[in-house]
Structure formats: C-alpha cells, structure tokens
Amino acid sequence: MTLHLVRHGRPLTDPARRPAEWDLDPAGYDDVWALRTSGRLPAAARWFTSPEPKAVQTAQLLTEGEVGVVPGLREHVRDTADRIDDFAGTVRRAFARPEEPAYDGWEPLAACRDRVAGTVRALLAEHPADDLVLVGHGTAWTVLVAELTGAPPDLERWASLRMPDVLVV
Numbered sequence: 001m002t003l004h005l006v007r008h009g010r011p012l013t014d015p016a017r018r019p020a021e022w023d024l025d026p027a028g029y030d031d032v033w034a035l036r037t038s039g040r041l042p043a044a045a046r047w048f049t050s051p052e053p054k055a056v057q058t059a060q061l062l063t064e065g066e067v068g069v070v071p072g073l074r075e076h077v078r079d080t081a082d083r084i085d086d087f088a089g090t091v092r093r094a095f096a097r098p099e100e101p102a103y104d105g106w107e108p109l110a111a112c113r114d115r116v117a118g119t120v121r122a123l124l125a126e127h128p129a130d131d132l133v134l135v136g137h138g139t140a141w142t143v144l145v146a147e148l149t150g151a152p153p154d155l156e157r158w159a160s161l162r163m164p165d166v167l168v169v
Contacts (some may be wrong), residue, residue, distance in 0.1 A: 003124070003148075004041055004133040005141040005167040008050075008058040019078060024057035028163065032061040035164050045131035048123060052076045052137070058164055059135040067135075072119030075137035079104035088159065091139060094164040095153050099145075113143040121146060141167055 009018070010028030024032070035041070041062065049059040049075040059067045076094070084090050084103065095103035096126075097110035121133060138161045146153040148169055157167075 001124070001127075001129060002042065002043065002129065002131045003120070003169040005085045005144065005169065006035070006058065006062065006133060006135045007136060007138050007141060007161050007165045007167075008052070008055040008162060009061070010163040011054040017084065018080065020075065022052075022054050024054045024061075029061060031162075032058055032164055035166065036062045040166050041133055044130040045107060045133045047133045048073065049135040050140075055135045055137065060096070062135070062164075063133070068118060072115050073134060073136045073140065074094075076109060076139040076143075077107040078103070078105065079107075080145070085125075089148050091158075092123070092155060094139075095155060104122050109139075109143060112140055113147055117147040120148075145169055152158050 009014065012025040014022060023103040029037045034166060047059060047063050047065055047067040048070045049055045049067050049069050051069050052074055059070040070105040080103065088101050092161055094106065094157075098113065101108055120134065123134070142153050142155070144159040145151075146168060
C-alpha cells in the first residue's frame with residue numbers, strides 16, 4: 001500500500017471569495033493533465049478528495065474512476081477573505097506555534113493536523129491493501145507527512161510544492 005498525496009492544481013483566485021471556495025483555473029488544466037500522464041500516479045488505486053472545488057476539479061481531471069469526497073481532507077481552515085501581505089510568513093508562524101491561530105479566522109494548525117491525520121488513518125484502515133490517491137492541499141499534506149513519519153514539518157518542501165504536485169508516503 002502506498003499513499004499518494006496530490007496537491008490541487010492552480011486555483012482561479014477571486015478576492016471576493018474565500019480560498020476554500022476557489023475553482024481550478026482553466027489556464028492550469030494542462031499542468032493537471034501533465035501530472036495525469038506523467039506515470040507518477042498509480043494505475044490502480046482508490047481515490048479521495050478534499051471537498052474544496054479546486055481539489056474536486058483536480059481529481060476529476062486526474063482520473064476517470066470514482067472519487068470519494070471526504071470533508072476531513074479539507075485544507076487548514078483560513079476563514080477569511082483578507083489579503084495577507086506576508087502569507088508565507090503567516091503560514092510559517094502557524095507551523096512555529098501550531099496550538100495558536102496564526103491569523104484571525106485561521107484554525108490552529110494542530111487542529112488541522114489532528115483532523116487530517118485522523119481522516120487519513122481511517123481511510124488507511126478501511127483500505128489496507130490498496131494504494132490511495134488523496135487530492136488536497138499543501139499545508140494539510142505537510143502536517144500529515146510530518147505526523148505519519150514522525151519528522152518535523154518540511155517547510156522547504158511546503159514552499160516548493162507546485163500546483164499540482166504529488167508526495168508519496
């Protein structure tokens with residue numbers, strides 16, 4: 001069993017909507033198609049996705065098969081439409097102090113880690129012999145990989161993740 005964590009494709013940013021509501025940018029479809037044909041994803045696997053539109057739409061472009069939508073795979077909740085000038089610095093602050101919200105309206109990163117790790121452990125238990133492909137988000141995958149491996153969160157890897165990208169655990 002192998003776990004493939006796919007970061008969604010490039011979103012169509014809309015300052016009038018929260019990032020959790022953004023769709024996939026049609027200009028980035030070719031990047032998603034390139035991942036689909038790259039050989040980096042298993043030919044046979046069970047697929048699940050975050051409920052966020054950009055993740056669902058990425059999954060739909062990556063496979064013709066059935067994809068389960070799993071609410072627990074959603075991104076680190078950032079319930080604000082505010083434009084944050086130093087977004088990367090704010091996320092790094094969330095990693096440095098995971099028990100505290102790094103910004104007004106953000107969930108503590110520890111809550112994201114616990115939610116995503118619990119959800120993924122349940123999926124692994126339900127499908128112990130299957131490869132899994134989970135389509136979701138960079139911050140959620142970064143805390144998940146740290147939780148599953150016992151290593152500290154790899155912030156350099158987080159900063160270098162492309163849209164889309166895949167991590168294999």
